[in-house]
Amino acid sequence: MSDLPLIQADRAVPPPAATTTTGGRGRRLRLLSGTDRVVITLMVLVPLLLVLALVWLPAAATVLLSGTDWDGIGPLGEIDWVGWRNYDDVVNNYPPFVPAVQNNLLWLAALFVVATPLGMFLAVLLDKELRGSRFYQTALYLPVVLSLALVGFIWQLIYSRDQGLLNGVFGGDTDWYGDPHVNIWAVLVAAGWRHVGYVMLLYLAGLKGVDPSLREAAAVDGSSETSTFFRVVFPVMRPINIIVLVVTVIESLRAFDLVWVINKGRNGLELISALVTQNVVGEASRIGFGSALATIMLAVSLIFITVYLWTVMREDKR
Amino acid sequence: MSRPRSQAEYLARLVPPSAAGLHRRSLLAGAAGAGALLGTGLLAGCGDSDSGSGTDAKSVTLGSNQSDPKPKDVIAKVMDGFKTSSGVTVNINTVDHNTFQENINNYLQGKPDDVFTWFAGYRMRFFAAKGLAGDLSDVWGKLDGYSDAFKKASTGDDGKQYFVPASYYPWAVFYRKSVWQQRGYQVPTTLDQLSALGAQMKKDGLTPIAFADKDGWPAMGTFDILNLRINGYQFHIDLMAGKEAWTSDKVKKVFDTWAGLLPLHQPDALGRTWQEAAQSLQQKKSGMYLLGLFVGQQFSGADLEDLDFFTFPEVDSTIGAKSLDAPIDGYMMARKPKSKDAATKLLTYLGSKDAANVTVKNDPSTLVANSGADTAGYTALQKKAAELVGSATEIAQFLDRDTRPDFASTVIIPALQQFIKNPKDIGGMLTSVENQKKSIFTS
Numbered sequence: 215m216s217d218l219p220l221i222q223a224d225r226a227v228p229p230p231a232a233t234t235t236t237g238g239r240g241r242r243l244r245l246l247s248g249t250d251r252v253v254i255t256l257m258v259l260v261p262l263l264l265v266l267a268l269v270w271l272p273a274a275a276t277v278l279l280s281g282t283d284w285d286g287i288g289p290l291g292e293i294d295w296v297g298w299r300n301y302d303d304v305v306n307n308y309p310p311f312v313p314a315v316q317n318n319l320l321w322l323a324a325l326f327v328v329a330t331p332l333g334m335f336l337a338v339l340l341d342k343e344l345r346g347s348r349f350y351q352t353a354l355y356l357p358v359v360l361s362l363a364l365v366g367f368i369w370q371l372i373y374s375r376d377q378g379l380l381n382g383v384f385g386g387d388t389d390w391y392g393d394p395h396v397n398i399w400a401v402l403v404a405a406g407w408r409h410v411g412y413v414m415l416l417y418l419a420g421l422k423g424v425d426p427s428l429r430e431a432a433a434v435d436g437s438s439e440t441s442t443f444f445r446v447v448f449p450v451m452r453p454i455n456i457i458v459l460v461v462t463v464i465e466s467l468r469a470f471d472l473v474w475v476i477n478k479g480r481n482g483l484e485l486i487s488a489l490v491t492q493n494v495v496g497e498a499s500r501i502g503f504g505s506a507l508a509t510i511m512l513a514v515s516l517i518f519i520t521v522y523l524w525t526v527m528r529e530d531k532r
Numbered sequence: 533m534s535r536p537r538s539q540a541e542y543l544a545r546l547v548p549p550s551a552a553g554l555h556r557r558s559l560l561a562g563a564a565g566a567g568a569l570l571g572t573g574l575l576a577g578c579g580d581s582d583s584g585s586g587t588d589a590k591s592v593t594l595g596s597n598q599s600d601p602k603p604k605d606v607i608a609k610v611m612d613g614f615k616t617s618s619g620v621t622v623n624i625n626t627v628d629h630n631t632f633q634e635n636i637n638n639y640l641q642g643k644p645d646d647v648f649t650w651f652a653g654y655r656m657r658f659f660a661a662k663g664l665a666g667d668l669s670d671v672w673g674k675l676d677g678y679s680d681a682f683k684k685a686s687t688g689d690d691g692k693q694y695f696v697p698a699s700y701y702p703w704a705v706f707y708r709k710s711v712w713q714q715r716g717y718q719v720p721t722t723l724d725q726l727s728a729l730g731a732q733m734k735k736d737g738l739t740p741i742a743f744a745d746k747d748g749w750p751a752m753g754t755f756d757i758l759n760l761r762i763n764g765y766q767f768h769i770d771l772m773a774g775k776e777a778w779t780s781d782k783v784k785k786v787f788d789t790w791a792g793l794l795p796l797h798q799p800d801a802l803g804r805t806w807q808e809a810a811q812s813l814q815q816k817k818s819g820m821y822l823l824g825l826f827v828g829q830q831f832s833g834a835d836l837e838d839l840d841f842f843t844f845p846e847v848d849s850t851i852g853a854k855s856l857d858a859p860i861d862g863y864m865m866a867r868k869p870k871s872k873d874a875a876t877k878l879l880t881y882l883g884s885k886d887a888a889n890v891t892v893k894n895d896p897s898t899l900v901a902n903s904g905a906d907t908a909g910y911t912a913l914q915k916k917a918a919e920l921v922g923s924a925t926e927i928a929q930f931l932d933r934d935t936r937p938d939f940a941s942t943v944i945i946p947a948l949q950q951f952i953k954n955p956k957d958i959g960g961m962l963t964s965v966e967n968q969k970k971s972i973f974t975s
Binding site: 285286287288299303307308309310373374375376377387389390391392393394397477478480481492493495496497498499500 | 633634636637638641655662664746747748799800801802803804808811812937938941942945946947949950953964967968971972
């Protein structure tokens with residue numbers, strides 16, 4: 215099965231690095247013509263510069279600006295340095311911060327515990343190639359194609375207290391988007407709706423890539439459907455599992471659009487990303503303060519990134 | 533169904549063709565948008581183009597935030613009027629209302645249009661003080677038909693004018709005449725009468741006061757009017773300027789009074805937009821609604837004729853009920869317009885009664901600032917609104933136009949929503965506002 219290089223880490227085949235060492239470095243390099251070397255240099259250099267300019271420079275600037283009280287107007291020379299004051303304000307003098315951290319964690323937990331397993335489950339069902347599975351695929355994948363802004367609007371029609379579908383059909387008067395004890399759950403349903411489709415797609419792709427002979431072998435050995443999945447299919451899909459895990463973490467960290475469309479991330483829907491935007495974008499322009507919030511978010515993301523990289527690299531060494 | 537040979541092949545098959553097409557297109561649009569965004573950000577640092585002021589420029593650009601169909605149409609008609617009178621063409625760049633406001637910083641530091649729509653009040657003075665707006669004192673020399681109040685509202689901290697007022701709308705308590713006639717309600721002139729009326733409405737099965745604050749700003753109107761009635765105009769303006777303490781007894785009294793009125797307000801306001809609240813008034817489910825004149829946009833035909841209003845009643849007889857919120861919309865000039873002559877000409881026209889006449893003819897939801905305009909075309913509601921503002925002793929611009937934008941949006945909105953959720957903890961809320969205010973106003 216040559217089309218499944220990701221899945222079968224075949225130890226019998228020597229890693230390509232071995233060829234390099236036996237062949238000797240010098241000769242290998244000489245194989246590259248001058249044009250090749252220019253092309254390779256450009257291919258490394260251009261993306262590197264882009265990444266530096268578009269990712270690392272702004273990130274570093276954010277960290278630097280978090281120590282100032284810049285309002286976004288005027289030359290850089292006039293920026294005043296205020297040290298840790300912004301961080302002090304964020305933690306001690308900014309009521310939305312604590313709810314935002316809680317909501318971000320809740321978001322992660324909800325996606326991780328509910329939406330992701332549900333997406334996996336649907337993918338397993340769809341993988342059975344039932345009749346009309348194309349239809350189900352499209353239906354479940356639809357919310358992923360829609361932008362989150364549109365998703366927010368669709369659910370607005372459902373959740374509106376006075377004119378919404380939900381209260382209209384069931385005759386209730388729950389304030390789905392306005393009651394701070396309810397709205398985060400209402401929004402999580404909308405966000406989960408979308409995330410389920412995403413995870414389902416990734417998993418379907420993974421499932422289709424599993425070598426059918428593995429299942430056949432398991433069936434021959436008398437393994438039940440369930441134990442085949444958990445003991446054979448699931449472990450084989452390790453790369454997909456890691457991708458799904460990372461996607462889930464990323465989705466919950468960058469959750470933003472939905473709450474922004476609903477009420478700009480206020481009143482129970484605070485998320486760190488929304489607070490950053492409230493402060494930095496718009497007339498408000500508390501660039502320094504917003505940068506402090508963004509730096510905190512960057513630090514949190516770094517924890518996940520570090521753990522991920524550490525796992526992956528340890529994997530490579532083995 | 534044949535098995536796909538690779539993951540990529542499989543993924544490609546999963547997406548329906550229509551969606552794939554959409555995706556590519558939205559991707560392109562997104563790229564263009566990102567490009568534009570980068571453009572404004574990068575250009576912001578690039579300084580000004582020195583194209584000089586051509587003496588007989590044949591065109592001028594206008595940045596407009598009037599993105600709704602109706603006002604957009606009015607703007608186009610006004611600019612047609614300018615072209616007829618001067619021969620200069622106006623290129624209108626319309627940007628979505630909220631986007632325009634959110635990008636104003638970058639916009640003004642980049643390459644703004646020669647003339648752009650903006651608001652009077654602190655919001656105008658702030659950008660004027662930062663050197664991001666053009667001096668319009670010359671234009672004001674040629675304008676007539678404006679009261680001193682309008683000129684004052686167009687003047688920056690340095691005493692020069694930076695703004696040409698075009699239209700304004702008062703905030704008042706709206707109601708439906710037919711409902712009030714049927715039930716025999718009388719317009720309240722004191723807070724006690726308002727409370728009694730509200731109690732009566734409750735008995736009659738109405739929600740006394742329609743209320744919405746999902747978007748965060750409508751509740752500012754309630755705070756403004758209560759503060760104006762309880763503590764007077766000067767205290768309100770000083771509080772907005774950061775000169776008074778939010779923890780003072782005066783501010784506490786405003787929230788205590790508001791807490792007393794909250795049971796008369798429509799419940800669950802934080803999940804409702806002002807349009808939805810206005811519709812409860814339109815459907816005769818609510819008895820009153822404190823909002824700007826634009827509430828009329830949710831009414832049409834006979835319903836619109838049925839709409840009436842009164843100014844918020846007096847709370848303290850020594851202060852009276854003669855001040856109100858009446859935000860002014862208008863135009864400003866870029867600090868270095870490409871063609872200063874054409875821009876000045878346009879602004880002079882925009883401040884003239886001719887331009888005001890075009891607006892009167894085409895837009896029934898706003899009032900024009902120029903008193904020389906022919907207002908015979910006003911509806912009864914507009915005439916009454918113009919009278920109300922004319923008789924006001926002081927005019928405030930609305931909370932988020934009278935104070936620092938960073939304070940209004942990042943501190944006041946969450947605080948007011950906090951109060952609406954839990955009206956019992958006024959002290960804690962005000963202490964938090966005061967602490968945040970100190971941090972923001974000192975920076």
